[in-house]
Amino acid sequence: MVRIDGSQGEGGGQILRTSLSLAAITGQELEIYNVRAGRKQPGLAAQHVTCCLAVAEVCGGRVDGAELDSQAVRLAPGSVAGGEYRFDVGRVRPSAGSACLVLQSILPVLALAPRSSRVVIRGGSDVPWSPVYAYLANTFAPALSRFGIRLAFRRPAAGFYPIGKGCLEAEITPAGPVASINLTQRGELQRAVVASTVADKLPKHILKRQNFAARTLLAAAGLDADSEEYYLESASPGTSCVVSLWYQSGHAGFTALGKRGMPAEEVGSQAASEAVEFIDSEAAVDRHLADQLLLYMVMARGRSQLCTTETTEHLRTNAAVAGQLTGAEIDIREDGRVVVRGVALAAFETD
Numbered sequence: 586m587v588r589i590d591g592s593q594g595e596g597g598g599q600i601l602r603t604s605l606s607l608a609a610i611t612g613q614e615l616e617i618y619n620v621r622a623g624r625k626q627p628g629l630a631a632q633h634v635t636c637c638l639a640v641a642e643v644c645g646g647r648v649d650g651a652e653l654d655s656q657a658v659r660l661a662p663g664s665v666a667g668g669e670y671r672f673d674v675g676r677v678r679p680s681a682g683s684a685c686l687v688l689q690s691i692l693p694v695l696a697l698a699p700r701s702s703r704v705v706i707r708g709g710s711d712v713p714w715s716p717v718y719a720y721l722a723n724t725f726a727p728a729l730s731r732f733g734i735r736l737a738f739r740r741p742a743a744g745f746y747p748i749g750k751g752c753l754e755a756e757i758t759p760a761g762p763v764a765s766i767n768l769t770q771r772g773e774l775q776r777a778v779v780a781s782t783v784a785d786k787l788p789k790h791i792l793k794r795q796n797f798a799a800r801t802l803l804a805a806a807g808l809d810a811d812s813e814e815y816y817l818e819s820a821s822p823g824t825s826c827v828v829s830l831w832y833q834s835g836h837a838g839f840t841a842l843g844k845r846g847m848p849a850e851e852v853g854s855q856a857a858s859e860a861v862e863f864i865d866s867e868a869a870v871d872r873h874l875a876d877q878l879l880l881y882m883v884m885a886r887g888r889s890q891l892c893t894t895e896t897t898e899h900l901r902t903n904a905a906v907a908g909q910l911t912g913a914e915i916d917i918r919e920d921g922r923v924v925v926r927g928v929a930l931a932a933f934e935t936d
Contacts, residue, residue, distance in 0.1 A: 622656060785818050
């Protein structure tokens with residue numbers, strides 16, 4: 586059994602998600618202890634419990650300790666088949682726990698399944714401390730396609746803090762062997778998109794105000810951005826704005842969430858100002874995307890590399906856990922370059 590200390594490094598939920606995903610893929614029995622021990626409320630919250638249950642289901646395994654506030658989890662993996670899955674963070678406890686993070690915990694596993702999968706997850710779709718829907722659709726998914734993994738998304742309902750109850754649907758086409766990537770020289774900008782989401786409990790004009798503010802600031806920096814607007818059913822009022830950038834060999838996304846008393850123009854400008862700051866750098870991926878792609882670089886065959894704006898403690902912790910579970914060689918440099926010698930994790934075969 587592989588034992589992972591959940592309090593190491595950054596000490597958050599990413600340790601749990603990475604450990605579960607890689608254990609399910611490699612077939613290693615896993616124990617994670619001190620789960621989120623350094624957090625204000627240590628142990629598993631609703632979204633973390635859902636991650637545990639979801640990974641166990643998609644790998645046909647058994648999980649122990651998957652309950653609220655638990656600080657120790659054990660997973661005994663089985664076999665991965667792919668197919669249809671449904672998960673709901675609210676079944677554990679009503680909350681706006683992130684549906685997007687639940688998806689990211691099972692995605693590496695289903696990316697190696699012997700057939701395509703369709704997943705429906707209910708919970709928060711646009712909430713703090715996690716990637717929001719438009720970031721997944723316009724930044725993460727295009728970047729993931731470079732590994733050979735294809736994702737298609739829908740969001741029938743938005744889920745904002747504090748109630749959640751959004752809905753995320755994803756279709757996952759496996760890669761077979763995961764390809765290596767090189768995202769160090771980003772090349773020319775191919776496309777910029779501003780995507781705003783507003784709950785139907787708020788005035789619809791907020792959409793245009795957020796997008797106009799973001800596009801105006803981008804235009805001042807010489808960028809002509811496309812516009813996407815989503816006015817969706819939601820149990821809670823809320824807004825989000827995501828600016829996504831596609832380069833020849835790079836991807837980046839920047840998110841701002843609305844809150845009470847915050848003008849729509851400020852939300853749009855906040856996302857756009859972060860995008861402009863990235864444009865002025867020489868990086869090929871944003872710092873959050875670097876963290877999210879690391880796992881697939883480990884899974885890939887051969888040498889992968891990327892260049893990001895900042896090597897965060899989150900990234901370093903993720904690398905330490907991935908290295909412990911797979912033996913992959915991971916080199917994180919102060920100049921933002923990340924180099925991984927992948928271990929070529931094999932795709933699961935049909936029974």
